[in-house]
Amino acid sequence: MLSFNNEDLCIENVRLFDIAVKYGTSVYIYSKSQIIKNFTNYKNALKNKEGLVCFACKANSNASILRSIAKLGAGADVTSGGEIYRCLHAGFEPSKIVYAGVGKTSEEIEYALKNNIFMFNVESFEELDLIDKISEKIGVKAKISFRINICIDLETHDYIITSKKGTKFGILYEDALKAYLYAKKKKNIVIAGIHSHIGSQILNINSFKLAAQKIKSIVTEVEKNGVELQYINYGGGLGVKYEKSQKVPAVKDLISELLAAFDLNKNKKFIFEPGRSMIANAGYLLVKVIYKKISGGKKFLIVDAGMNDLVRPALYNAYHDIIPIKKINTKKVKTEIVGPICETGDFIGKDRMIPDAVDQGDYLLITCAGAYGASMSSQYNSRPLIAEVLIDMDKDTLIRKRAGYSDLLLNEL
Numbered sequence: 283m284l285s286f287n288n289e290d291l292c293i294e295n296v297r298l299f300d301i302a303v304k305y306g307t308s309v310y311i312y313s314k315s316q317i318i319k320n321f322t323n324y325k326n327a328l329k330n331k332e333g334l335v336c337f338a339c340k341a342n343s344n345a346s347i348l349r350s351i352a353k354l355g356a357g358a359d360v361t362s363g364g365e366i367y368r369c370l371h372a373g374f375e376p377s378k379i380v381y382a383g384v385g386k387t388s389e390e391i392e393y394a395l396k397n398n399i400f401m402f403n404v405e406s407f408e409e410l411d412l413i414d415k416i417s418e419k420i421g422v423k424a425k426i427s428f429r430i431n432i433c434i435d436l437e438t439h440d441y442i443i444t445s446k447k448g449t450k451f452g453i454l455y456e457d458a459l460k461a462y463l464y465a466k467k468k469k470n471i472v473i474a475g476i477h478s479h480i481g482s483q484i485l486n487i488n489s490f491k492l493a494a495q496k497i498k499s500i501v502t503e504v505e506k507n508g509v510e511l512q513y514i515n516y517g518g519g520l521g522v523k524y525e526k527s528q529k530v531p532a533v534k535d536l537i538s539e540l541l542a543a544f545d546l547n548k549n550k551k552f553i554f555e556p557g558r559s560m561i562a563n564a565g566y567l568l569v570k571v572i573y574k575k576i577s578g579g580k581k582f583l584i585v586d587a588g589m590n591d592l593v594r595p596a597l598y599n600a601y602h603d604i605i606p607i608k609k610i611n612t613k614k615v616k617t618e619i620v621g622p623i624c625e626t627g628d629f630i631g632k633d634r635m636i637p638d639a640v641d642q643g644d645y646l647l648i649t650c651a652g653a654y655g656a657s658m659s660s661q662y663n664s665r666p667l668i669a670e671v672l673i674d675m676d677k678d679t680l681i682r683k684r685a686g687y688s689d690l691l692l693n694e695l
């Protein structure tokens with residue numbers, strides 16, 4: 283939660299300038315109260331219904347962030363064995379972990395089964411066969427939902443649509459009944475429900491409504507054929523406000539739409555898997571201007587974070603607001619905010635109106651960077667991973683140490 287204290291920008295009650303001095307830059311910063319608020323929005327929206335909010339931990343998998351979310355009573359949506367490991371380490375109850383992903387390996391499936399996770403969101407017939415076989419081998423039964431590709435088109439970036447025919451995700455809508463009848467014959471499989479995750483950064487509530495209707499029709503058809511589906515898992519995907527002009531549906535409106543698709547007197551339980559909408563607006567990237575440079579008629583501010591630290595602008599042409607951490611009243615000029623990496627794609631913001639006085643040594647805050655920021659970062663250009671700090675009211679806590687040069691060689695022989 284951002285606010286000015288006199289001239290200084292603060293997150294909760296901590297001045298960003300003090301964070302820069304104490305921990306150096308660039309640095310990811312998170313607001314604990316915003317995380318709690320985001321989770322509470324989901325929890326309250328579900329209030330009268332039995333259900334589970336499973337944080338999609340690929341959005342941000344820092345151990346302290348995960349622990350804070352686990353403590354709130356959340357479950358976790360994981361997409362790899364490594365994420366199961368992280369979530370167990372952070373204190374998530376295994377019985378609240380759901381596992382999606384098109385490429386689960388036998389080692390990952392066995393690891394999940396041995397740790398008694400809640401359920402698999404199965405994405406192919408072949409995967410079901412493998413889960414059945416491994417369950418038999420270790421003498422357990424596996425709970426599953428099928429992830430159904432409901433085949434709708436959406437307005438979001440092509441890379442993050444997951445519900446279109448021709449993407450690699452899930453079982454096609456038209457094969458859903460066949461999949462459930464196939465699973466019913468498997469001795470080591472327990473059918474628990476249905477899953478659908480239509481994509482990410484979705485701002486149109488109608489897309490979710492459409493998905494809910496399609497899910498409903500599959501559930502009706504499958505249940506007519508004698509297979510009961512107790513859990514309805516709607517996935518994640520709700521967008522956040524990266525740009526002031528964007529309109530974001532309220533969580534409570536989204537959830538009430540999705541719940542309304544079903545007769546609530548029937549004994550259904552609902553699962554939601556928010557990632558971005560749980561953590562994006564709780565995170566920031568604080569950077570320092572290394573150089574100001576005029577070139578080819580453009581003004582550049584070269585900062586100390588690059589696409590290895592925050593890849594979203596380079597990967598999705600994503601927009602993040604960029605603001606100075608001191609109040610500056612000089613006129614604003616068109617500015618390119620770029621990183622130090624040897625790629626033209628290494629930018630954080632293009633054509634931004636930034637106060638002309640911002641200069642070498644000044645700090646800028648990149649907002650809404652809590653989701654798919656640190657978790658997608660890399661050491662590209664041999665840049666050690668940066669520090670992460672969690673703010674809770676007046677208190678700031680280091681939750682990831684800044685890596686050093688020797689970390690770059692870790693595991694290399």
Ligand SMILES: *Cc1c(COP(=O)(O)O)cnc(C)c1O
Pocket residue numbers: 338340341359361382383479481482483517518519520555556557558559
């Ligand atoms: C990524 C993912 C999510 C979370 O998506 P957001 O857009 O971050 O809310 C939920 N479920 C599954 C299966 C995912 O892969």
